[in-house]
Amino acid sequence: MEPTAESIVATLGIAPFLARTARLHRYVLDQAGAMPARVVRKVRAFLGGREFSEPHPDLPEYDHGKVGQELLETGNAAQASAILDGFPDQALANDVINQASRVIHFLQPLYPRRVRETLTGPVEQVPSRQTLAAFRRAYHVACEPMLVLRDMAEGSLSRDQVRALEQMYPELYRIVGAAITAGLVAVKARKGAGWTLPRRKELAVKTMLGADGSSPMQLAAYQRSFAKSDKPERPRAGGAGRVNTEALLTPGQRHA
Numbered sequence: 001m002e003p004t005a006e007s008i009v010a011t012l013g014i015a016p017f018l019a020r021t022a023r024l025h026r027y028v029l030d031q032a033g034a035m036p037a038r039v040v041r042k043v044r045a046f047l048g049g050r051e052f053s054e055p056h057p058d059l060p061e062y063d064h065g066k067v068g069q070e071l072l073e074t075g076n077a078a079q080a081s082a083i084l085d086g087f088p089d090q091a092l093a094n095d096v097i098n099q100a101s102r103v104i105h106f107l108q109p110l111y112p113r114r115v116r117e118t119l120t121g122p123v124e125q126v127p128s129r130q131t132l133a134a135f136r137r138a139y140h141v142a143c144e145p146m147l148v149l150r151d152m153a154e155g156s157l158s159r160d161q162v163r164a165l166e167q168m169y170p171e172l173y174r175i176v177g178a179a180i181t182a183g184l185v186a187v188k189a190r191k192g193a194g195w196t197l198p199r200r201k202e203l204a205v206k207t208m209l210g211a212d213g214s215s216p217m218q219l220a221a222y223q224r225s226f227a228k229s230d231k232p233e234r235p236r237a238g239g240a241g242r243v244n245t246e247a248l249l250t251p252g253q254r255h256a
Contacts, residue, residue, distance in 0.1 A: 003032035005095035006171045009103065010035065013143035015060065017100040018070035020082035024092075035146075036175050042149045043179040047187045047205075050198055052155040060143035062136055071108050103142050103168040110135050138164040145169045149176065152204050162208055180205060 008024065009017070011032040016022040080097060087093040112127035112135050127135075140147055141164040148165050151157040166173045184205075188195050197205065205211075 001033050001036050003029050003035075004171060005092065005099045006169055007032035007035050008096055009099040010145045010169050010172055013060070013145075014100065014103045014107070015143050017079075017083065018067075018074060018104070020079055021086075022083055022096075022100075023086040024088075024096075035172070036179075038146070039149065039172075039175050040179045040183070042146075042153070043176070043183045044186070046149070046153045046201070047180070047183045047197065050201075052200070053150070053153040055154050055156070056150060059147075060140050062139060064132065067139060068111055068113070071104065071111050074104055074108075106164070106167050107135075107138060107142055110138055134160055137161050141165050142168055145172055148208070152208055155200060155204055157204055157207050159207060159210075162210060166210075177209060180209065 003011075008028060011028050012022055083097055083100070084090065084093050087096055112131040113124060137158060137160055141161055145165055145168070148157060148161050151161060162173075165176075184197075196202070
């Protein structure tokens with residue numbers, strides 16, 4: 001499949017965009033183009049087995065202060081210029097900037113900052129463990145969106161992870177949903193009309209799909225829902241034009 005701007009950002013993750021080190025290598029295009037097939041394989045493996053996977057300990061690196069500083073300093077000409085350097089095709093650079101901006105703008109208001117007003121001025125405090133954990137889950141999805149499939153396979157997927165994927169990588173979320181609905185039909189056809197998902201796996205699938213946990217799997221409803229997905233935007237090749245540096249700007253910076 002031809003890679004899209006979103007699949008390129010999903011392959012690289014948001015960290016190199018915040019750090020201004022994102023580069024478009026051949027392997028990135030290959031992995032981005034293969035992402036839908038990877039989704040299908042992972043979904044079929046999950047649906048076809050009875051047990052959950054063993055928990056995987058690895059997560060993207062996370063430095064709370066560094067991430068906060070990068071989110072605060074994003075949205076300037078230097079950052080857009082760095083992306084342009086890594087993506088020589090200006091049209092593709094614009095599309096990638098727009099996609100990276102979607103992810104950054106979702107993360108910025110979620111970043112937990114606790115400030116206590118004192119007589120000598122505001123003092124920043126350490127956020128609560130619960131608030132910090134919620135942000136880290138969103139940040140990990142921003143860095144490695146395929147983690148949601150791993151967590152679903154391990155039985156640890158949370159609703160806020162699904163919301164983060166849907167908001168930051170909507171094209172990938174539609175691909176996951178379509179793979180699940182098609183996979184359920186395929187596995188049922190292979191295993192017979194009496195086959196059903198184990199209860200815990202069904203709940204994990206419903207979490208991914210945002211379905212009502214009190215209702216049946218509703219295959220037909222899922223299929224109707226995901227059949228309406230928009231055609232993915234494809235990056236333009238060889239286009240000239242001005243790089244959209246404003247896409248990365250925060251609302252306050254736009255009006256400055």
